Amino acid sequence: MKHQLEKLVKKYLNGQCSEEERRQVEDWYEQLNEDDGRAFSAWTDKNTNLKDSLLTKITIDKKRRTRTLVFLRAAAAIIILISIGILFKLSIKETDSKKDLLQYATSENINIKGLKETHLIMDKSNSFTLKENAGIAYKGDELLINNNSEKRADQKLKMDEHGYSTLVVPYGRRADVLLADGSRVWLNSGSRLVYPNAFKGSKREVYLQGEAFFEVSHNKKQPFHVYVKDVDVKVLGTSFNVRAYSDEKNLKTTLVTGSVELSAEHNKNVARLIPGRMASYENGSQFNIHTVNTEIQTSWKSGYLFLRNEPLQNLLKTLERYYNVPVILEDNEENRYFSGRLTLQNDVKEVIEIIALTTGYHSLKTERGWLLRKINNQE
Numbered sequence: 001m002k003h004q005l006e007k008l009v010k011k012y013l014n015g016q017c018s019e020e021e022r023r024q025v026e027d028w029y030e031q032l033n034e035d036d037g038r039a040f041s042a043w044t045d046k047n048t049n050l051k052d053s054l055l056t057k058i059t060i061d062k063k064r065r066t067r068t069l070v071f072l073r074a075a076a077a078i079i080i081l082i083s084i085g086i087l088f089k090l091s092i093k094e095t096d097s098k099k100d101l102l103q104y105a106t107s108e109n110i111n112i113k114g115l116k117e118t119h120l121i122m123d124k125s126n127s128f129t130l131k132e133n134a135g136i137a138y139k140g141d142e143l144l145i146n147n148n149s150e151k152r153a154d155q156k157l158k159m160d161e162h163g164y165s166t167l168v169v170p171y172g173r174r175a176d177v178l179l180a181d182g183s184r185v186w187l188n189s190g191s192r193l194v195y196p197n198a199f200k201g202s203k204r205e206v207y208l209q210g211e212a213f214f215e216v217s218h219n220k221k222q223p224f225h226v227y228v229k230d231v232d233v234k235v236l237g238t239s240f241n242v243r244a245y246s247d248e249k250n251l252k253t254t255l256v257t258g259s260v261e262l263s264a265e266h267n268k269n270v271a272r273l274i275p276g277r278m279a280s281y282e283n284g285s286q287f288n289i290h291t292v293n294t295e296i297q298t299s300w301k302s303g304y305l306f307l308r309n310e311p312l313q314n315l316l317k318t319l320e321r322y323y324n325v326p327v328i329l330e331d332n333e334e335n336r337y338f339s340g341r342l343t344l345q346n347d348v349k350e351v352i353e354i355i356a357l358t359t360g361y362h363s364l365k366t367e368r369g370w371l372l373r374k375i376n377n378q379e
Contacts, residue, residue, distance in 0.1 A: 121166040183217045249282050
């Protein structure tokens with residue numbers, strides 16, 4: 001037994017042990033020390049040099065392994081701290097980009113109702129008036145403006161890629177914009193869109209007030225975010241409609257293709273939509289998700305309204321924005337609804353008369369706009 005032990009110890013000292021043999025020697029050494037060294041001292045004198053060498057090597061090896069372990073742990077800790085620092089810095093940067101956008105958007109003092117034409121405002125200093133239902137496009141460092149019915153730009157502008165633009169669409173107007181990433185946005189009447197002239201960070205972020213239809217170009221590495229009221233609508237590449245007018249309690253998001261995720265800032269609610277679903281949200285509440293006919297929510301983009309049991313008051317408010325003409329329901333009755341299709345290219349008079357005919361009202365033109373009066377109340 002001693003001979004085998006001496007042979008194993010010599011292999012250990014010469015660095016010829018396997019990992020299993022190394023553990024056996026060191027375990028044996030530890031057991032000897034646990035016996036107050038008596039067993040180790042009882043080893044024959046001829047093994048004195050062997051014992052000393054074994055003691056020295058084990059001590060050195062343990063110190064070396066301890067130093068290596070400490071170094072590795074320290075290196076791992078440094079890597080973790082650096083990683084945390086980078087992630088924290090990126091997180092701050094991403095948070096700052098959202099914060100900067102929202103601060104810019106909410107600091108603008110724009111009276112949409114007071115405008116007659118669509119306005120494009122660049123960095124709060126340069127303002128351009130766009131005629132009729134204008135279209136604009138961002139390509140490289142240029143901004144192309146189309147003020148005519150032809151599919152060509154009649155105005156080209158140089159822009160600051162690090163700045164913001166605001167597209168303001170008053171009542172009675174519509175507009176569309178091709179963003180720098182290739183995404184297209186259609187803005188309905190009484191709406192405002194704030195966006196960077198170029199998307200530089202890890203996220204594509206815009207701010208919306210009102211109603212818009214989005215066709216977002218797919219980019220998995222740079223998700224698209226629409227900030228509206230206190231909700232964040234996150235998409236990768238999809239088409240959807242967002243309605244969030246300041247004078248309406250509910251925010252409505254309708255998904256046509258792809259997928260979106262909505263998160264509420266104040267109560268951390270999260271909702272995910274699949275095509276054909278609509279999420280409605282009122283500040284502080286839960287998301288309510290319904291299956292809908294998406295044509296009803298998006299038909300305005302194509303120049304008509306497709307309606308099913310639409311409350312008459314809601315419809316008249318939509319028409320007021322679209323035509324920029326006040327429409328008043330005299331009796332303000334809440335249980336009146338309208339179903340059908342209204343072509344918005346028609347004159348407002350024709351549209352109002354169709355509604356009056358199918359809902360039991362007379363339409364009257366007044367100095368203030370249009371009045372709908374019940375037939376049995378007419379003098």
